[in-house]
Amino acid sequence: MIKELQKRLKEQNIKFYYVPTDDDHQSEIVGEHDQFRKYLSGFTGSAGVLVVGQEEAWLWTDGRYFIQAEKELYPGIKLMKMGNADVPSVKNFLIDHLDDGDVLGFNGKVTTASFIIDLDEDRETDFELKDIDMTDVWTNRPERSHEPAYIYDVKYHGQSTAQKLEWIRGYMEENECNAHIITSLDDIAWTFNIRGKDIPHSPMAMAFSIITLDNAYLYLQDGTYDEAMIEAYKNDGVEIRSYDDIYLDTKRLSGQVLVDLSAINYAIYSFIDCEIMEGSNPSQYFKSIKSDVEIENTKHAHLKDGVAMTKFMYWLKTSMPDDATECSITNKLLGFREAQELFTDISFNTITAYKENAALMHYHPSHEHDVHVKKEGMLLIDSGGQYLDGTTDITRTFILGKISETERKYFTYVLKAMLKMQEAVFLYGANGIWIDGLVRHELWKQHIDFQCGTGHGVGHFLNVHEGPNDIRPRLRDPRKPSAIQEAGMITTDEPGVYIEGQFGIRLENELLCVEDIKNEYGQWMKFEPLTLCPIDLDGLDVSLLTADEREALNKYHEFVRESLKPYLTDEENEWLKTYTRGI
Known part of the structure; x- marks a missing residue:
C-alpha cells in the first residue's frame, strides 16, 4: 500500500506526494475508483488529505473525524488535527518542509486548481510542482462508475x-x-x-x-x-x-x-x-433558492420521510427486539423508507451510533464490528432519503431506557440550541456566521462546543450537502464570503454535544427560509421547519426550558402530529399523541 508509493517516491526523487479526497470534479463524496487516500491510509472518513513522504506520512482531517481517524489510520501515519492551534495547514506544512530543488508530486485531475495556485504563490523556496498520477501502485483498483444518465x-x-x-x-x-x-x-x-x-x-x-x-x-x-x-x-x-x-x-x-x-x-x-x-x-x-415547484415537492418528500421516521420511532420504542444491533436497526429504518412513494436511495450512509459510538460524529456501523443495542442509554441516528421529489436529512437521538442526569442535561441543551435557529427572526442580510453564533450560545454558556458546522444547504434530488448557504463559525473557503440567507433556501439546523468515550447527542431539522414582515427596519426573515418527526421527550429536563422554548417545542410537535395523523395507524397515532404532548 503506502510502502509501494514511498518506494516510487524514492526512485523518482519526489519528496512528498499530495493525496486529497477528490475525484475529477472535486466532489464531496467520491466513488470507490477515487478512494486512493483511503487505500493508502486506512482512514474511511469522507474528508481528509494525506501527504506521503519517502519515510513518513501525515493525514489531515477535521474535528468530525479525530476519534475515527485515530482508530483507523495505518501505523506510521501521523494524525494532523485540523483547527488545533499547534497544527499547521497542509499548505503551510508543505511550504515549511519543501526546500530548493525538492519535488512535490500531485495528480492534477483530482487536485483543486486553487490549492496548487495558492501554494505556488505563497512558497518561499524554489521547489518543483510535478503533476504525476501514481495510482498505478493501487492494485485491483475499482473501475470508474459508468451508469446511464x-x-x-x-x-x-x-x-x-x-x-x-x-x-x-x-x-x-x-x-x-x-x-x-x-x-x-x-x-x-x-x-x-x-x-x-x-x-x-x-x-x-x-x-x-x-x-x-x-x-x-x-x-x-x-x-x-x-x-x-x-x-x-x-x-x-x-x-x-x-x-x-x-x-x-x-x-x-x-x-x-x-x-x-x-x-x-x-x-x-x-x-x-x-x-x-x-x-x-x-x-x-x-x-440554492428553490423554485415554488421544488418547495412544493420537497414538502411532500419530507412528509413521506416523516412517516417513515415516525413509524420507525414507534417500532424502536415499542417493538425493538432484544437482539437488535446497530446494523439491524439501520436496515429496519431503510425498510420504512423503501415503503414510501418515489424513494430511490438513502441520501448518505446512515449513522446509527449507540452510546459512546455516537461521540464519533460520522460513525458508521459495520457487520465486522456490529454493536448490540440494549434497552438503555441513547441511540443517535443521522439519516436521510433521496426521493424523486426531494432530498431529506434528519437526526434524532432516541432514549432507549435509563440515562444519566448529565446526558439528560446535554440532550436538553442541544434542543435549546436547535430551537434558537428554528425560531430565529432576523433582518435580511444575516449570514451563516451570524446565525451560527446564535445557535452555539446555548452550549457556550455551558462551556461546551461542537467541532463542526451547525448547518448546511440541501439540494433538490441532489447532494445532501449543498452550498453556498451554510451555518458555521468561520469561512470554509476564504475566497468566498458567508452566504446571506435568502427566501427559498433550505438549510439544516443540527447542533450537538460529543463526549469521547461516553455519548453523542445531535438533533437536526431541515428549515426553509421565508420572508416575515417588512417594516421601517427592513425585510424580516424567519424559518419554517420541513422535517416531521417527534423530538424524544424521554430525554428532556423540562425545568431547563424557558416558557418560550416550551411553546416552540409544543408548536413544532403539534405541526408534526397534525401533518402525520392521516398516514399512521390508530395505534401509532395514539402513541404519537404521547410523544407530541404539550409540556
Missing part, C-alpha cells in the same frame, strides 16, 4: 435547461465573460436537469460542461446516453460531447472565461489559454 422530469423542479442557461448567460454578460467552465457535478446536474448514479447516494452523472454566450456543451462518458437524450438536448441548444474532450475544448477557448478555482481540477485549469475571471459558479446561488 437520464433527464430529470420538469414536474419535479419546474425550470427548463434553456431557462437556466439564460440565467447563467445573463451573469456571464454582466461580467463580460465569453465562456464558463463547470466541472462540479451538482452544478451540472442542476443546470442541465440531468441525473445519474455515478456518486454514492447522490443522483449525479459524471460530466463536465462549457457554456459560451452562443453554445452549451455537455461532456458525458460514452455509453451513458442515447439518441433520445441527444435530440432532447438539441432542443435546448446543448451539444453532448465525449467526457475527455473537455481538455482540448478548454484549450481552444478565447476571450475571458469564468472559472471557480476551488471547484475545478488543476489539470483542466492548466489547459486554459486565455484570460480567467475567478468566481463562484453562478448556478450555486441559483439552485
Whole structure:
C-alpha cells in the first residue's frame, strides 16, 4: 500500500506526494475508483488529505473525524488535527518542509486548481510542482462508475435547461465573460436537469460542461446516453460531447472565461489559454433558492420521510427486539423508507451510533464490528432519503431506557440550541456566521462546543450537502464570503454535544427560509421547519426550558402530529399523541 508509493517516491526523487479526497470534479463524496487516500491510509472518513513522504506520512482531517481517524489510520501515519492551534495547514506544512530543488508530486485531475495556485504563490523556496498520477501502485483498483444518465422530469423542479442557461448567460454578460467552465457535478446536474448514479447516494452523472454566450456543451462518458437524450438536448441548444474532450475544448477557448478555482481540477485549469475571471459558479446561488415547484415537492418528500421516521420511532420504542444491533436497526429504518412513494436511495450512509459510538460524529456501523443495542442509554441516528421529489436529512437521538442526569442535561441543551435557529427572526442580510453564533450560545454558556458546522444547504434530488448557504463559525473557503440567507433556501439546523468515550447527542431539522414582515427596519426573515418527526421527550429536563422554548417545542410537535395523523395507524397515532404532548 503506502510502502509501494514511498518506494516510487524514492526512485523518482519526489519528496512528498499530495493525496486529497477528490475525484475529477472535486466532489464531496467520491466513488470507490477515487478512494486512493483511503487505500493508502486506512482512514474511511469522507474528508481528509494525506501527504506521503519517502519515510513518513501525515493525514489531515477535521474535528468530525479525530476519534475515527485515530482508530483507523495505518501505523506510521501521523494524525494532523485540523483547527488545533499547534497544527499547521497542509499548505503551510508543505511550504515549511519543501526546500530548493525538492519535488512535490500531485495528480492534477483530482487536485483543486486553487490549492496548487495558492501554494505556488505563497512558497518561499524554489521547489518543483510535478503533476504525476501514481495510482498505478493501487492494485485491483475499482473501475470508474459508468451508469446511464437520464433527464430529470420538469414536474419535479419546474425550470427548463434553456431557462437556466439564460440565467447563467445573463451573469456571464454582466461580467463580460465569453465562456464558463463547470466541472462540479451538482452544478451540472442542476443546470442541465440531468441525473445519474455515478456518486454514492447522490443522483449525479459524471460530466463536465462549457457554456459560451452562443453554445452549451455537455461532456458525458460514452455509453451513458442515447439518441433520445441527444435530440432532447438539441432542443435546448446543448451539444453532448465525449467526457475527455473537455481538455482540448478548454484549450481552444478565447476571450475571458469564468472559472471557480476551488471547484475545478488543476489539470483542466492548466489547459486554459486565455484570460480567467475567478468566481463562484453562478448556478450555486441559483439552485440554492428553490423554485415554488421544488418547495412544493420537497414538502411532500419530507412528509413521506416523516412517516417513515415516525413509524420507525414507534417500532424502536415499542417493538425493538432484544437482539437488535446497530446494523439491524439501520436496515429496519431503510425498510420504512423503501415503503414510501418515489424513494430511490438513502441520501448518505446512515449513522446509527449507540452510546459512546455516537461521540464519533460520522460513525458508521459495520457487520465486522456490529454493536448490540440494549434497552438503555441513547441511540443517535443521522439519516436521510433521496426521493424523486426531494432530498431529506434528519437526526434524532432516541432514549432507549435509563440515562444519566448529565446526558439528560446535554440532550436538553442541544434542543435549546436547535430551537434558537428554528425560531430565529432576523433582518435580511444575516449570514451563516451570524446565525451560527446564535445557535452555539446555548452550549457556550455551558462551556461546551461542537467541532463542526451547525448547518448546511440541501439540494433538490441532489447532494445532501449543498452550498453556498451554510451555518458555521468561520469561512470554509476564504475566497468566498458567508452566504446571506435568502427566501427559498433550505438549510439544516443540527447542533450537538460529543463526549469521547461516553455519548453523542445531535438533533437536526431541515428549515426553509421565508420572508416575515417588512417594516421601517427592513425585510424580516424567519424559518419554517420541513422535517416531521417527534423530538424524544424521554430525554428532556423540562425545568431547563424557558416558557418560550416550551411553546416552540409544543408548536413544532403539534405541526408534526397534525401533518402525520392521516398516514399512521390508530395505534401509532395514539402513541404519537404521547410523544407530541404539550409540556
